[in-house]
Amino acid sequence: MATSSSATLSKTVKQQYMELPQGDKVQAMYIWIDGTGEGLRCKTRTLDFEPKSIEDLPEWNFDGSSTSQSEGSNSDMYLMPAAMFRDPFRKDPNKLVLCDVLKYNRKPAETNLRITCKKIMEMVEDQIPWFGMEQEYTILGTDGHPFGWPSNGFPGPQGPYYCGVGADKAYGRDVVEAHYRACLYAGVDICGTNAEVMPAQWEFQVGPCEGINMGDHLWVARFILHRVCEDFGVVASFDPKPIPGNWNGAGCHTNFSTKEMREEGGLKAIEESIEKLGKRHSYHIRAYDPKGGLDNARRLTGHHETSNIHEFSAGVANRGASIRIPRMVGQEKKGYFEDRRPSANCDPYGVTEALIRTCLLSEEGDEPAEY
Amino acid sequence: MATSTSSKLSKAVKQHYMDLPQGDKVQAMYIWIDGSGEGLRCKTRTLDSEPKTIEELPEWNFDGSSTYQSEGSNSDMFLIPAAMFRDPFRRDPNKLVLCEVLKYNRKPAETNLRNTCKQIMSMVDNNHPWFGMEQEYTLLGTDGHPFGWPSNGFPGPQGPYYCGVGADKAYGRDVVEAHYRACLYAGVDICGTNAEVMPAQWEFQVGPTEGINMGDHLWVARFILHRVCEDFGVVVSFDPKPITGNWNGAGCHTNFSTKEMREDGGLKIIEESIDRLAKRHQYHIRAYDPKGGLDNARRLTGRHETSSIDEFSAGVANRGASIRIPRAVGQDKKGYFEDRRPSANCDPYIVTEALVRTCLLKEEGEEPRDYRK
Numbered sequence: 001m002a003t004s005s006s007a008t009l010s011k012t013v014k015q016q017y018m019e020l021p022q023g024d025k026v027q028a029m030y031i032w033i034d035g036t037g038e039g040l041r042c043k044t045r046t047l048d049f050e051p052k053s054i055e056d057l058p059e060w061n062f063d064g065s066s067t068s069q070s071e072g073s074n075s076d077m078y079l080m081p082a083a084m085f086r087d088p089f090r091k092d093p094n095k096l097v098l099c100d101v102l103k104y105n106r107k108p109a110e111t112n113l114r115i116t117c118k119k120i121m122e123m124v125e126d127q128i129p130w131f132g133m134e135q136e137y138t139i140l141g142t143d144g145h146p147f148g149w150p151s152n153g154f155p156g157p158q159g160p161y162y163c164g165v166g167a168d169k170a171y172g173r174d175v176v177e178a179h180y181r182a183c184l185y186a187g188v189d190i191c192g193t194n195a196e197v198m199p200a201q202w203e204f205q206v207g208p209c210e211g212i213n214m215g216d217h218l219w220v221a222r223f224i225l226h227r228v229c230e231d232f233g234v235v236a237s238f239d240p241k242p243i244p245g246n247w248n249g250a251g252c253h254t255n256f257s258t259k260e261m262r263e264e265g266g267l268k269a270i271e272e273s274i275e276k277l278g279k280r281h282s283y284h285i286r287a288y289d290p291k292g293g294l295d296n297a298r299r300l301t302g303h304h305e306t307s308n309i310h311e312f313s314a315g316v317a318n319r320g321a322s323i324r325i326p327r328m329v330g331q332e333k334k335g336y337f338e339d340r341r342p343s344a345n346c347d348p349y350g351v352t353e354a355l356i357r358t359c360l361l362s363e364e365g366d367e368p369a370e371y
Numbered sequence: 372m373a374t375s376t377s378s379k380l381s382k383a384v385k386q387h388y389m390d391l392p393q394g395d396k397v398q399a400m401y402i403w404i405d406g407s408g409e410g411l412r413c414k415t416r417t418l419d420s421e422p423k424t425i426e427e428l429p430e431w432n433f434d435g436s437s438t439y440q441s442e443g444s445n446s447d448m449f450l451i452p453a454a455m456f457r458d459p460f461r462r463d464p465n466k467l468v469l470c471e472v473l474k475y476n477r478k479p480a481e482t483n484l485r486n487t488c489k490q491i492m493s494m495v496d497n498n499h500p501w502f503g504m505e506q507e508y509t510l511l512g513t514d515g516h517p518f519g520w521p522s523n524g525f526p527g528p529q530g531p532y533y534c535g536v537g538a539d540k541a542y543g544r545d546v547v548e549a550h551y552r553a554c555l556y557a558g559v560d561i562c563g564t565n566a567e568v569m570p571a572q573w574e575f576q577v578g579p580t581e582g583i584n585m586g587d588h589l590w591v592a593r594f595i596l597h598r599v600c601e602d603f604g605v606v607v608s609f610d611p612k613p614i615t616g617n618w619n620g621a622g623c624h625t626n627f628s629t630k631e632m633r634e635d636g637g638l639k640i641i642e643e644s645i646d647r648l649a650k651r652h653q654y655h656i657r658a659y660d661p662k663g664g665l666d667n668a669r670r671l672t673g674r675h676e677t678s679s680i681d682e683f684s685a686g687v688a689n690r691g692a693s694i695r696i697p698r699a700v701g702q703d704k705k706g707y708f709e710d711r712r713p714s715a716n717c718d719p720y721i722v723t724e725a726l727v728r729t730c731l732l733k734e735e736g737e738e739p740r741d742y743r744k
Contacts (some may be wrong), residue, residue, distance in 0.1 A: 002376055011383040088391055141376075148376045162437035163412035165597040167375040167513055168606045174380045177461070178388035180398065180415070185391040194414030197437050231384045305436070317447040317475060319434060326449040327475055328432065 002141025002151075007233025012190040018090070026050045027094040029087060030060055030079050031223050032101050037111040037290035038049070038238065038345045040223050050093040057081035057097055063157045069109055078102040083216040088182035089227060096186060098220055111290075114215060117349035121211035123371065124197030124360045127241040128259040130336070131214035132191065132207025136250035136344050137225065138242045140235040141202045146200040146243065147172050147234050158248065161199045161218060171200040172234065179204065179221075179228045188221045189213075197248040197305075207255065215349035238345040240289065241298035249299035249306065250344035256355050257336030266334035273359035274314045274323050274337065280358050281322070283366050287354040289343035307340060315345050373512025373522075378604025379658050389461070389467065397421050398465040400458060401450050402594050403472050406439025408482040408661035409716045411594050417617050421464040425742075428452035428468055440472070447656055448480060449473040454587040458555035460598060467557060469591055482661075487588060488720035492582040495731045499630040501707070502585035503562065503578025504539055506592065507621035507715045508573045509613045510543040511606045517571040517614065518543050518571070518605050529539065529619065532570045542571040543605065550575065550592075550599045559592045560584075568619040578626065586720035609716040611660065611670035620670035620677065621715035627726050628707030637705035644730035645685045645694050645708065652683040654737055658725040662716035667714045678711065 026047045034041050040252040043062065051057050064070030064077035079099040087094040101109040109371035148171030149155055164170050176193050183190040183204075189363070193203045202227075206217050212283040222238070231237045241249040260269045277284065289295040293309070307322040314337075315325035316330040320343050329335035342351045357363045381633040397418040401631040405412050414433065422428050435441030435448035450470040450655050458465040472480040472509050479486040492500070507742070510518040519542030520526055547564050554561040554575075565575045575596075600607045613652050632640045648655065660666040664680065673679035685694035685708075687701040700706035713722045728734045 003380070007381060007384070011381065011387075076664065083378065088388070091391075101723065159409065161441070163414045163433065165411055165413055165601060167377060167601045167604050168608055170601055171375070172380070173375050173601065174382075174385045176384050181388045181391045183392060184393045184396050184417070190417060192414065192416040231387075232380050234380070294639075314446070317445050318444050320444060321437065326432070 002143060002145070002147060002280070003233030004142045004230075005233075007231065024048060027087070027090055028057060028097050029090075029095070029099045029202060030081070030099050031220070032079055032099045033111050033219065033347075035064075035109075035111055037113075037347055039067075039174075040049035040219070040226060041067055042223070043092075048074065051084065054081050054084050054097075056083065060099075064103075069111070070103070076104055078106065082114060083213075085186040085220055086190065088139070088185040096220060096223070098216055098223075109117055110345075113347050113353070117215055117353040118212045119371070120356050120361070121351045123358055125211065127229070127360055128194070128210060128228060129352075129356060129360065130257050130262075131355075132205060132209070132211055132255035132336075133214060133218050133342075133348055133351075134203055134251075134253040134255070135221065135238075136201060136203045136217065136252065138195055138198070138237045138239070138250060139175055139202065139229065140237050140242070142233065142235060144235075145199075147358040148200050154201045157246065158197050158199075161195060161201075162197045163194050169199070170195050170216065172202070175229055175234065176202050176233055178232070179225050181220055182224050182228055186220065186224060188217050188224065190221060196250075198243070201250060206368070207351075211352075214352050215347075218348040240345060241297050242342040244298075246304075248304045250345050251299065251306070251340060251343040252340050252346050252348070252351070254348075254351055254355065255336050255340045256339065256359070258360065260332060261336060264334060267329065270325065270329070270335070270337050272360045274325075276311050276358050276362060276364075277323060278314070278363065280366075284339075284341060284354050284358070285309060287350045288341050288346050290345055290347060296341070297345060300341065373514060373516070374604030375513045375517060375601075378602065382384070395420055398458070398461055398658060399468050400461075400466070401452070402591070403433075403450055403470045404482050404590065404718075406435075406480075406482055408484075408718055410413045410438075411590070411597060412438055413594070421573050422466060423454065423680065425452050425468075428455065432543050434731060435472075435474075435480075435529070440482075442482075443474070445475055447475055451476065454584075456557040456559065456591055459556040459595065459688050460602075462498060467591060467593075467594070469587055472524060479523070480728065481560055482718075484718050484720040484724070485583070488586055488724040489583045491724045491727050491732070495597070495727055496582070498731055499581060500723075500727055500731065501628050501633075502726075503576060503580070503626040503707075504589050504713075504719055504722075505574055505576045505587060505622075505624040505626070507567055507572060507574045507609045507623065508596065509610070509621060510546060510573070510600070511567070511608050511613075513604065513606060515606075517569075519571050526570045528617065529568050529570075532566060532572075533568045533691075534565050540570070541566050543573070543674040546596075546600055546603055546605065546607075547573050548595050549603070553599055554592055554625040557591065557595060559588050559595065561592060565623075569614070572621060582723075583720075585631045585634050585723050586718075589719040610667050611714040611716060611733065619675045622670065622677070622711060623717050623719070623722070624728065625710045625713050625719075625722055626707050627710065627723075627730070628729065631706060633705060635705055638700065641696065641700070641706070641708050645696075647729050647735075648694060648710070649683045654679060654739070655710075655725050655729070658721045659717050661716060661718060666716060667712070670713065670714060
């Protein structure tokens, strides 16, 4: 069976317990990114009060040797609360708390890309950078095969599934519906969903978010997706090419604009940014997946609505290019542009930071500048 | 197993999430017809407040290269909100939004037949054209075989199934019941249902609806049926002849009247309309399925309560004719008539447009007239 045994535990039994009042006590679930740069971890603590802002939440720590983040002999790592959301699983007044991870010496952990991203975002605050990220993902059964696919074969070829409706077109919509509502409740800026080209593949969009919030909201949206899938007994994969062959990969197209780009004549600023991006392709490719480009190499082939990983290209309404300028933007001469290169398993902190460095701080060359 | 894996995901788990309050945010599901002229697509966006009218809904766009509608190098297509309904799946305040599709140059997409239909309907407002369409369909398992049929065979011959009751007669009534309620909630003008002659085949009727609304309500009713079936883990087919041989096909009989026909002595107008339809049989056949008549050729054989695709005929209470005048209409000398030719997978926009062109605008000949000149 494609779903987990956990999922068959009685929800009625669970409901009975979840309805128990909890007095003044509040459960805060601390969430962090582990040593892989893709995986999420979480643990919970009881608070004696409902935190009203992030500052109310205490520092915490965890065993980094169990999350590929430190050695056993020196394993304590710090959790610094960074962003707080309502908890759609335990409901009010309980919270989800996204955290920064610091090493024993209080320097950022290797996969803590938020610290640098936040500094970079602060440098360009007055340009009001907005992001929208289109997170694609694939639902798998616990057997690792895409959910709803015949267990020893493949569905019919791609064509009817994108935005499709019907049991022969849309696999796992319940997950999508549940995730959307959970994000709305939590306060994540989820702005849309659609079924994707490969069956069992879906997409949700988060944004427009300003600055550091993009990374915070996307990571929490991913966490919520993992938890929703866990409840249903299926698995969410952000692998950029889950099935080789004539099946679409999964990306995280990133839409970007500044105040200048959104105003009259902003197309000029957009084109300037694209020129800068055109000269820094390798730096961005390295920033756009957690393996410095190796993951994306399986996905950015030039087929299946992707650009080729070796070449930079841009065009209006062109889904085979690295950068796409939406047609309406081309017509109105202002708006935003879409960088189609980031992989589904990218770190949004790294992605958004790279766009700022190149387009707004006008950096050049293969390495990020030190400020 | 005939039902999908998706449908076995825990509904109790889903219910927990669907009960979560959503604050002021509203989910609007935009729906459109894809390049096949039969398939429906949908995607959702969040709005910051509940739209009260269609005008409040923003334009959107989508990747037409993934829906048989454009090339990858120039793939943006526009979605223009056309009709809004309540969402029976996500419930209030969320909405279903039926959209027209425009190409990159803002001209109607090839399968956007609503655009012209609306123009034609606006020319005959004063005639108050009413339509009622009888949508037949077949339920299939995910294996493509009719739902409830023995997996490697056939049920007993047709006879006991039409309007039947009992587990040996009615296959999949839950879908029908759920769909009916969902349509009522959504605001679709569903006016009836019945089990059909072939087992696992059903019919619902939408109407009476005026002008452009007929197409809007029928497409949304079809969308709701696809979604309801998806939830149950079965598939709905609008194929006009899903099983060859001695099994009924599926049509979309279209009932039509104008204010004049509904008034005393209206039978005369009905007969005049039928005369005009008789002279334009080929034009209508081309309009009555998405393949210019090829789909209907498998269904309109002259048997199984259909007329032959090659001949036009009309008669009172005659279900073997192209046009049937209900007996009560023949007696009251006013009312409406039924065009039995449209296929189950027809586009209601062009069906209703064709009837108006021929009967009210009195067009003749093989081609529709261009009124823009």
